[in-house]
Amino acid sequence: MKFKHIHFIINPAAAKKEPVLSYISLAFKNSRTDWDVSLTKKSLGAGEIARKLIGNTDLIVVYGGDGCVTAVAAALNGSKQPMAILPGGTANVMAGELGVPTDTEAALEILKKGRFHLKAVDMGRVNGEPFLLRVNLGIMADMVIGANRELKNNFGQLAYGITTIQKVAEAEPITYELQLDDKKKFRASGVALTITNSGNMGMGGLELQPGISITDGLLDVILMPDKNLLTLLKVAGSTLLQNETTALQHWTCSKAVITLPKKQNFICDDAKRNTKKLKITVMPGAILMLVPFKSK
Numbered sequence: 001m002k003f004k005h006i007h008f009i010i011n012p013a014a015a016k017k018e019p020v021l022s023y024i025s026l027a028f029k030n031s032r033t034d035w036d037v038s039l040t041k042k043s044l045g046a047g048e049i050a051r052k053l054i055g056n057t058d059l060i061v062v063y064g065g066d067g068c069v070t071a072v073a074a075a076l077n078g079s080k081q082p083m084a085i086l087p088g089g090t091a092n093v094m095a096g097e098l099g100v101p102t103d104t105e106a107a108l109e110i111l112k113k114g115r116f117h118l119k120a121v122d123m124g125r126v127n128g129e130p131f132l133l134r135v136n137l138g139i140m141a142d143m144v145i146g147a148n149r150e151l152k153n154n155f156g157q158l159a160y161g162i163t164t165i166q167k168v169a170e171a172e173p174i175t176y177e178l179q180l181d182d183k184k185k186f187r188a189s190g191v192a193l194t195i196t197n198s199g200n201m202g203m204g205g206l207e208l209q210p211g212i213s214i215t216d217g218l219l220d221v222i223l224m225p226d227k228n229l230l231t232l233l234k235v236a237g238s239t240l241l242q243n244e245t246t247a248l249q250h251w252t253c254s255k256a257v258i259t260l261p262k263k264q265n266f267i268c269d270d271a272k273r274n275t276k277k278l279k280i281t282v283m284p285g286a287i288l289m290l291v292p293f294k295s296k
């Protein structure tokens with residue numbers, strides 16, 4: 001498959017510092033593909049740019065971190081406009097999930113040679129707002145909020161690890177009321193709750209829990225009940241060994257209502273929000289994404 005026209009949305013302030021325009025120009029030098037570029041600004045997000053491009057190009061490629069990627073996916077959901085990712089950020093969870101190489105020139109080579117197919121990927125919606133990766137509460141939310149730009153610039157992916165250690169020490173369990181699909185409501189306490197579409201953690205291809213799929217039309221709800229050392233070690237071990245652990249509670253559903261004892265911060269992909277009740281639904285096959293063929 002080859003595209004006649006590609007529009008690149010580039011975040012010039014993305015974490016990777018590299019001559020991405022030269023790479024694009026070189027990759028398509030002798031190709032019949034015509035391409036254009038838009039640059040994001042602090043005041044002009046990737047999502048806003050993407051929305052105006054719907055139907056005006058064959059493929060929107062976003063170069064940046066997950067902030068840009070999730071903003072573009074949110075803008076395009078339900079539109080049938082295909083999108084692709086050139087990883088330019090610190091972690092690029094979605095690119096990892098799809099198997100897009102971290103190396104920009106290698107990712108462009110796949111695009112140029114047509115070694116990919118398009119896949120309809122699920123998204124979710126929380127209190128009306130679309131998300132691509134996950135909704136986080138508790139430690140996981142605090143960790144994303146704590147990993148600020150300065151920390152990410154200095155430490156890259158390690159920024160998340162540094163803030164996790166800080167946040168675990170401070171964490172207190174919260175009692176959540178959960179209603180999954182149309183089943184009976186129940187209460188469960190935990191220091192971290194994640195409602196996730198993607199299993200990838202953006203770190204060396206590690207998965208949060210095995211079997212989480214971005215194309216199964218379902219969301220995975222994962223609760224970490226406590227923060228004692230044994231639980232943390234079990235979670236770390238199961239992540240590394242890619243097996244299911246009893247230290248985490250894990251459910252799947254297509255919709256969830258989560259009620260908190262009081263208003264609290266949560267993370268919708270990259271964005272910080274605050275609420276007492278989360279109404280979450282899956283949007284099966286909401287976005288067409290470019291997926292590289294698996295290398296043999």
Ligand SMILES: Nc1ncnc2c1ncn2[C@@H]1O[C@H](COP(=O)(O)OP(=O)(O)OP(=O)(O)O)[C@@H](O)[C@H]1O
Nearest residue numbers: 013014015040041042064065066067068089090091
């Ligand atoms: N031209 C620009 N100058 C400065 N900042 C920008 C510009 N364009 C976008 N941004 C900022 O970049 C951020 C989103 O970028 P990106 O998705 O690469 O970051 P990220 O999600 O923090 O990535 P990662 O965590 O993987 O490093 C937003 O905070 C946005 O305001």
